[in-house]
Amino acid sequence: MISRSKGRSATAASAYRAAERVRDARTGEVHDYTRKDGVLHTEILAPEHAPDWARDRSSLWNAVEAIERRKDAQVSREVRVALPSELTPEQNRDLVRGFVQAQFVARGMVADIALHAPGREGDQRNHHAHIMLTTREIGPEGFGAKNRDWNAKELLVDWRSSWADHVNQTLERCHVHERVDHRTLEAQREEALERAYAAERNGDERGHVAEMARAVELDRPPLPDVGSPGLEHDAARHRHTGLRSLAGGARDWPSGPRGGAGVSGAGPRMAGAGVRPGAGSRGSAWTYPRPGDGAGAAAGRPCTA
Incomplete structure (x- = not known):
């Protein structure tokens, strides 16, 4: 206010x-x-x-x-x-x-x-x-x-x-x-972990790895507010680049025993990690x-x- x-x-x-x-x-x-x-x-x-x-x-x-x-x-x-x-x-x-x-x-x-x-x-x-x-x-x-x-x-x-x-x-x-998501990073990470465990139970290795990579990507402090650039902003972005590569690589894996169902149901990729x-x-x-x-x-x- x-x-x-x-x-x-x-x-x-x-x-x-x-x-x-x-x-x-x-x-x-x-x-x-x-x-x-x-x-x-x-x-x-x-x-x-x-x-x-x-x-x-x-x-x-x-x-x-x-x-x-x-x-x-x-x-x-x-x-x-x-x-x-x-x-x-x-x-x-x-x-x-x-x-x-x-x-x-x-x-x-x-x-x-x-x-x-x-x-x-x-x-x-x-x-x-x-x-x-x-x-x-x-x-x-x-x-x-x-x-x-x-x-x-x-x-x-x-x-x-x-x-x-x-x-x-x-x-x-x-x-x-x-796509964007209005939920907190914590809520998005919990959802990714649930999907990862579900994929693992179903024998879907590709889906499990993709969702775990997403959970790792979301396990970070939120980016600074609009108009507040800083060193932590740059450091976070470099870190995200590597994690996104991991997540992207997981999507290219051969399908697991259940045909990689966990990937298609993973939901939209987050664009910039949510609301603080x-x-x-x-x-x-x-x-x-x-x-x-x-x-x-x-x-x-x-x-x-």
């Missing part, structure tokens, strides 16, 4: 993410980030019944700041999502727009979207989007009460699952092999898997929706 108790404001956050100039009417402070690079697209989505000013960035977030009286007020929820590097900027824009409309705007929130390009340093597949959300329902006359139902853990899980569905449907439509366990520890921002991280992904490969 973006909270005053942490010295943050919705006006400053929105200006930074959109690379715009926003004056905070409450404090008089001017937040000018017009010289910031890497912002590919910005837009505001609001319910049809929302007043026109809700679609203007400065007016929207100043209205949010004005209605919140508490010194520790939570002024906005922020969502961060990693975008498939295989898609064009336009396709990623449509992907984010569809998800936001269905999961946030349809519930009565106003969403401020900013799509960012990878930074000059770090992984050049690191396309991502920031989504700032209002915490109060909005009507024709403006903001009403805060909707505490939006804080439910079950809803957060539903949002994670919905994002994975939106991404995977888009990747399939664009003929991209990779305990996501949300940095407030209510959460980051999704990177589709471009998986084996066989061709970064920048063109596709048509």
Whole structure:
């Protein structure tokens, strides 16, 4: 959450993410980030019944700041999502727009979207989007009460699952092999081990080795958040390369006694190892898997929706 108790404001956050100039009417402070690079697209989505000013960035977030009286007020929820590097900027824009409309705007929130390009340093597949959300329902006359139902853990899980569905449907439509999984690495690893043991019991050596290789690949710390490149990121990627080679080699083995049934049922290869366990520890921002991280992904490969 973006909270005053942490010295943050919705006006400053929105200006930074959109690379715009926003004056905070409450404090008089001017937040000018017009010289910031890497912002590919910005837009505001609001319910049809929302007043026109809700679609203007400065007016929207100043209205949010004005209605919140508490010194520790939570002024906005922020969502961060990693975008498939295989898609064009336009396709990623449509992907984010569809998800936001269905999961946030349809519930009565106003969403401020900013799509960012990878930074000059770090992984050049690191396309991502920031989504700032209002915490109060909005009507024709403006903001009403805060909707505490939006804080439910079950809803957060539903949002994670919905994002994975939106991404995977888009990747399939664009003929991209990779898929993402919204579950934690631990949950994915446990599933791979169960499949490995099942293949072993069935005498399927090829399937057993492939699933064990997948379990080993998933037995690692999650990759850092979007926008946080570091040495551990590079080290993890080198490690993954070797493990993916092992997994890939297992797929080329001759079929075992049961014809390698464990491979065909293994499920989609993970593209970038899932959501960090305990996501949300940095407030209510959460980051999704990177589709471009998986084996066989061709970064920048063109596709048509």
